[in-house]
Structure formats: structure tokens, C-alpha cells
Amino acid sequence: xxxxxxxxxxxxxxxxxxxxxxxxxxxxxxxxxxxxxxxxxxxxxxxxxxxxxxxxxxxxxxxxxxxxxxxxxxxxxxxxxxxxxxxxxxxxxxxxxxxxxxxxxxxxxxxxxxxxxxxxxxxxxxxxxxxxxxxxxxxxxxxxxxxxxxxxxxxxxxxxxxxxxxxxxxxxxxxxxxxxxxxxxxxxxxxxxxxxxxxxxxxxxxxxxxxxxxxxxxxxxxxxxxxxxxxxxxxxxxxxxxxxxxxxxxxxxxxxxxxxxxxxxxxxxxxxxxxxxxxxxxx
Amino acid sequence: xxxxxxxxxxxxxxxxxxxxxxxxxxxxxxxxxxxxxxxxxxxxxxxxxxxxxxxxxxxxxxxxxxxxxxxxxxxxxxxxxxxxxxxxxxxxxxxxxxxxxxxxxxxxxxxxxxxxxxxxxxxxxxxxxxxxxxxxxxxxxxxxxxxxxxxxxxxxxxxxxxxxxxxxxxxxxxxxxxxxxxxxxxxxxxxxxxxxxxxxxxxxxxxxxxxxxxxxxxxxxxxxxxxxxxxxxxxxxxxxxxxxxxxxxxxxxxxxxxxxxxxxxxxxxxxxxxxxxxxxxxxxxxxxxxxxxxxxxxxxxxxxxxxxxxxxxxxxxxxxxxxxxxxxxxxxxxx
Numbered sequence: 202x203x204x205x206x207x208x209x210x211x212x213x214x215x216x217x218x219x220x221x222x223x224x225x226x227x228x229x230x231x232x233x234x235x236x237x238x239x240x241x242x243x244x245x246x247x248x249x250x251x252x253x254x255x256x257x258x259x260x261x262x263x264x265x266x267x268x269x270x271x272x273x274x275x276x277x278x279x280x281x282x283x284x285x286x287x288x289x290x291x292x293x294x295x296x297x298x299x300x301x302x303x304x305x306x307x308x309x310x311x312x313x314x315x316x317x318x319x320x321x322x323x324x325x326x327x328x329x330x331x332x333x334x335x336x337x338x339x340x341x342x343x344x345x346x347x348x349x350x351x352x353x354x355x356x357x358x359x360x361x362x363x364x365x366x367x368x369x370x371x372x373x374x375x376x377x378x379x380x381x382x383x384x385x386x387x388x389x390x391x392x393x394x395x396x397x398x399x400x401x402x403x404x405x406x407x408x409x410x411x412x413x414x415x416x417x418x419x420x421x422x423x424x425x426x427x428x429x430x431x432x433x434x435x436x437x438x439x440x441x442x443x444x445x446x447x448x449x450x451x452x453x454x455x456x457x458x459x460x461x462x463x464x465x466x467x468x469x470x471x472x473x474x475x476x477x478x479x480x481x482x483x484x
Numbered sequence: 485x486x487x488x489x490x491x492x493x494x495x496x497x498x499x500x501x502x503x504x505x506x507x508x509x510x511x512x513x514x515x516x517x518x519x520x521x522x523x524x525x526x527x528x529x530x531x532x533x534x535x536x537x538x539x540x541x542x543x544x545x546x547x548x549x550x551x552x553x554x555x556x557x558x559x560x561x562x563x564x565x566x567x568x569x570x571x572x573x574x575x576x577x578x579x580x581x582x583x584x585x586x587x588x589x590x591x592x593x594x595x596x597x598x599x600x601x602x603x604x605x606x607x608x609x610x611x612x613x614x615x616x617x618x619x620x621x622x623x624x625x626x627x628x629x630x631x632x633x634x635x636x637x638x639x640x641x642x643x644x645x646x647x648x649x650x651x652x653x654x655x656x657x658x659x660x661x662x663x664x665x666x667x668x669x670x671x672x673x674x675x676x677x678x679x680x681x682x683x684x685x686x687x688x689x690x691x692x693x694x695x696x697x698x699x700x701x702x703x704x705x706x707x708x709x710x711x712x713x714x715x716x717x718x719x720x721x722x723x724x725x726x727x728x729x730x731x732x733x734x735x736x737x738x739x740x741x742x743x744x745x746x747x748x749x750x751x752x753x754x755x756x757x758x759x760x761x762x763x764x765x766x767x768x769x770x771x772x773x774x775x776x777x778x779x780x781x782x783x784x785x786x787x788x789x790x791x792x793x794x795x796x797x798x799x800x801x802x803x804x805x806x807x808x809x810x811x812x813x814x815x816x817x818x819x
Binding site: 210211213214217218220221222223224225227228229231232234235236238239287288290291292293294295297298299307308310311312313314315317318319320321322323325326328329330333349352353356380381382383385406409410411412413416417420437440441444445452455456459462463466467470474 | 512513515516518519520522523524526527528529530531532533534536537540541543544591592593594595596598599600602603612614615616618619621622623624625626627628629630632633634678681685709710711712732735736738739740741742746766769770773774786789792793796797800801803804
């Protein structure tokens with residue numbers, strides 16, 4: 202037995218495995234650091250005025266982020282309202298009618314590309330099709346941009362979740378005489394509902410932090426506004442402007458906003474994980 | 485699915501006895517047809533939105549492309565005052581920051597995937613995966629704020645060391661010489677790396693997990709160490725998918741906007757040193773779009789968007805094709 206070779210192989214193994222462990226620690230180190238930073242600067246900046254007052258003028262004291270929160274919720278609502286039906290319908294076609302279809306494969310492929318397309322490009326597209334023809338920035342165009350980012354997420358999860366529904370369920374319903382559209386709406390959608398909901402929640406988590414596509418669509422607004430036809434304050438853009446500003450009050454407010462956004466997103470992802478686990482137990 | 489559709493049609497045709505057959509048959513067949521077509525049309529619309537993006541960007545950027553032609557791609561002048569625009573600085577910045585990100589992120593992701601799939605005890609697997617995936621959940625604006633206000637000052641303190649050690653290497657040292665500002669190309673690349681680690685490592689982890697156990701166990705039975713199994717069995721088997729995952733991460737890095745905008749320094753020139761500030765396509769669009777007052781200026785920014793879209797599109801298509809190849813290989817090995 203060549204003990205020298207054996208020792209060397211064992212050493213190489215030990216060194217490389219230690220590096221793997223180190224890399225994992227390295228990865229987790231950043232998560233902890235970033236979350237800790239958000240907590241450390243965000244938590245002290247939290248107060249009630251944040252939710253009851255609007256964004257302050259440059260250099261002014263006090264104020265809050267009410268208009269930004271409301272604007273962001275409105276944009277998210279718009280995206281969910283348009284994006285969910287479109288995404289679910291498109292996903293249904295993929296998962297029910299086009300599982301082994303050549304055209305289905307192409308649509309699935311393009312949808313996956315859209316899923317990873319840079320969000321700033323989607324923003325430029327929203328600018329080109331809404332802002333440019335209308336001649337002014339609007340919350341509506343921001344909603345369109347966010348919708349376009351949400352849709353591929355919903356399409357993909359709907360498709361995947363429908364394909365997980367056992368065929369025997371469909372056959373049983375068909376054997377009872379149900380037309381196929383009824384089989385889908387009453388049986389397979391229902392069987393896949395938790396999974397689809399998870400996808401929607403994850404999609405919302407993703408778009409609620411999106412800043413780039415809103416910079417030149419929804420823009421920003423110093424005042425409280427519910428008019429979707431005009432520029433509207435929204436959390437990510439306000440955070441961006443405030444964080445880049447030289448005013449201490451604005452910077453503090455940016456941290457508070459970042460903290461709220463972070464908590465919102467973490468709650469959404471925790472919720473979707475919990476839902477998935479529920480689903481796992483049910484079956 | 486065609487089989488079950490035919491079944492559905494037959495089932496609705498063979499109606500409950502005693503009821504008027506023809507009256508019930510027609511609506512449900514029609515409803516099926518309509519339902520199928522509606523979903524199909526919606527799916528088609530989603531798919532062609534990519535084409536629509538491309539067309540609208542070409543249309544909006546056409547003025548710049550017409551004015552400057554091919555020179556737009558290779559000129560480095562970006563002078564809004566004199567209406568002279570060239571994309572070279574930003575294309576360079578995008579590529580360089582992404583390459584830095586890949587150089588850091590790929591080995592780290594490989595280590596993480598290796599740890600999760602081969603080393604970790606079962607109870608630790610879930611928490612570690614969740615923690616790494618959390619990196620993907622953090623919005624890029626928070627990466628940006630953290631990068632500018634927390635990471636950059638810390639990194640600036642570290643930069644004199646880089647100057648003294650890496651900067652002293654003959655030739656290559658040129659890349660690592662510069663004032664310790666914290667922000668710049670290298671800092672942007674590092675933050676980008678952290679942002680794409682979860683994407684690359686989760687794909688690597690998933691494909692490592694689908695390596696048929698029989699392959700791994702045979703190697704172990706021959707006395708191979710964990711590293712040898714990973715290096716000579718798992719990695720060759722999953723090579724195409726691993727490359728696909730790397731490309732997917734690259735696609736993310738190329739288009740990442742907010743974090744880069746915060747930390748790259750936003751200087752509209754290309755410099756040899758990685759410690760100096762630069763600009764990427766995404767960051768210049770984010771910074772200057774609302775300030776673009778002339779038609780040509782705005783059109784140039786949209787043309788930059790088009791270039792970014794084309795680059796990421798190619799990278800993402802390659803990624804998907806590579807990932808699809810493993811899927812069929814894994815299926816072949818299992819059957």
C-alpha cells in the first residue's frame with residue numbers, strides 16, 4: 202500500500218472540504234451582515250410618524266413615508282390584479298394543454314428568459330409603450346412594469362404546479378362527465394391552488410423591492426397622491442433618492458423604509474415557505 | 485393531453501340519459517374550445533412580449549443608432565452637452581464588473597453547493613440552504629445602501645493593503661492601484677458576486693443532488709474520497725448544467741442595476757485600475773434617464789438598454805439550453 206499517496210489524497214480531500222465549509226460560512230456571513238445593518242439602522246429610525254406623515258422637504262425635520270407606502274401598495278395591487286389572471290391563464294395553457302407540445306416548449310423557454318430579463322429593460326419597455334405615448338410619467342406605467350415582472354413568475358409556478366396534479370384526478374372528473382374546462386377550474390386549479398398562491402406571493406416579494414423599473418415610470422412624488430395617471434411616490438424610489446441625499450433626516454428615513462421593505466419581503470417568503478410545507482403535509 | 489381532451493369531448497357528448505343531448509353538447513364543447521383558446525392566446529401574448537420589448541427598444545433607440553451607426557458600439561465619448569454618445573465605456577463597465585463577480589461567485593457557489601449536497605448533516609441542510617437563498621430575497625436597493633454606506637467605508641480601509649500587495653505584481657498590478665475610495669469597479673463586482681451566489685449555488689446544489697447515487701457509490705466503493713467523487717464523478721456528470729447555472733448568474737449580474745448604481749462610482753470613463761470608479765449600462769440608464777433632455781440623449785440611453793437586452797438575452801438562452809441538456813442526460817441515466 203502506498204501510504205504516501207494515500208496520505209496526500211486524504212490531505213487534498215481535507216483541504217478542499219475545509220474550503221467548502223469556509224465558502225458556506227463566507228456566504229452566510231454576508232446575509233447576516235446585511236440583515237444586521239438593516240436592523241441596526243432601520244429599527245432606531247422607526248416611529249409612528251413614518252406611517253402617518255408624508256415625505257419631508259429636503260433638509261426639513263420630521264415627516265414620514267406614508268405617501269410612499271400607499272403608492273407602493275397601490276402599484277403592487279395593480280400588478281397582482283393584472284398579473285395574476287394573465288399569469289394563471291398562460292400557465293394553465295402550458296400545464297394543461299401544452300405539456301408535450303412543441304409550441305408549449307417554446308413558450309416555456311421564452312417565459313423563462315423573461316423571468317430573468319433585467320428589470321431595468323422591462324422598465325424601459327414600460328416607458329416606451331406607456332410613458333412615451335402618453336407624454337408624462339404615471340403610476341400606471343410603473344404598474345405595467347411591475348406586472349411584466351410578476352407575470353413570468355406566476356406562469357412558471359402555475360405550469361409546474363398543474364403538472365404535479367395527478368392525471369387520475371382529471372380522469373375521475375372526466376369520467377363523471379365534466380367538460381374539460383370545468384375539470385380545470387374545479388379540480389386541477391383547486392388541487393394546485395396552494396402552489397399557485399405560493400408563486401404569486403413569491404412574485405409579489407420579488408417586485409416589492411424592484412426599484413430600477415420605477416425610476417422612469419412611476420417616478421416620485423413629494424405629495425400624497427392616488428392618481429394613477431400621474432407620478433406617484435413609491436417606497437423603492439424614495440429609498441433610493443433619500444439614501445443618495447446629503448440630508449441626515451432623509452438618510453435615516455431611507456433606512457427605516459429599507460427596514461420596512463425587508464420585513465415585508467421576509468414575511469412574504471416565510472409565508473410562502475409555510476404554505477408549501479402545509480401543502481406537503483396535506484398530500 | 486390530447487387524449488384526455490378527446491375523452492372530455494366524448495364524455496360531454498355521451499350525456500346523462502333523458503336530457504336533450506344536442507342542447508347540452510354544444511355549449512360545453514364550445515366552452516372547452518373557448519377556454520383552451522383563451523389560455524393559449526394569453527400564453528402566446530406572454531411569450532411574444534419578449535419580441536415586443538426588442539421591437540420597442542429598437543424603435544426608441546433607432547435615432548441614436550441612425551445618427552452614430554456602428555460607431556455607437558465602439559466610441560467611448562459620452563458627452564450630453566455636445567450630443568456625442570458612445571456605448572463603449574458602459575459596455576466595458578458592465579462586462580468588467582460582471583467578470584469580477586463571476587470570478588468570486590463561481591468558486592464560492594461551488595463550495596456552498598458541495599457543502600450542502602455532500603458534506604452537510606441532514607439537519608443542517610435546510611437552514612443553510614434557506615440562509616443562502618435569503619441572499620436572493622434581499623432587494624437590490626438594500627444591497628446598494630449597505631454597499632455604499634457600510635461596505636464601501638470598510639472596503640476603503642482594506643484597499644491600501646490591495647495596493648501594496650496585489651498592486652505590486654508586475655503587469656497585473658496596474659489593475660489594483662488607486663486611491664482607497666471604497667466605491668469603484670472592484671467593490672461593485674464584489675457586491676454583484678454576493679447577489680448572484682444564491683442563484684448559482686442553488687442550481688449547482690440541485691444538479692449535484694440529481695447525480696445518480698449509483699455513480700457516486702461506485703466511486704466511493706473503489707475508495708475515492710469525497711473530493712474525488714465531487715471532482716471526477718459529480719462535476720463531469722453535471723458539467724453542462726453547472727455551466728448553465730453560471731451563465732444564469734452572469735445574466736443576473738449583467739442586468740443588475742440598483743446595487744451597481746450605488747457603488748460603482750458613476751464615472752463616465754474607462755480606467756485601467758479596478759479600484760477606480762466606472763459605470764455600467766444599467767447604472768448610467770438609472771442615473772441619467774430622467775435627466776435626458778434632448779431626443780438624441782434619451783434615444784442613446786434606450787439604445788444602451790437594447791444592447792444590454794441583447795447581451796443578457798444571448799447569455800440567458802445559452803444558460804437555458806445548457807440546463808436543458810442535463811435534464812435529458814439525467815433522464816437517460818435514470819431509465
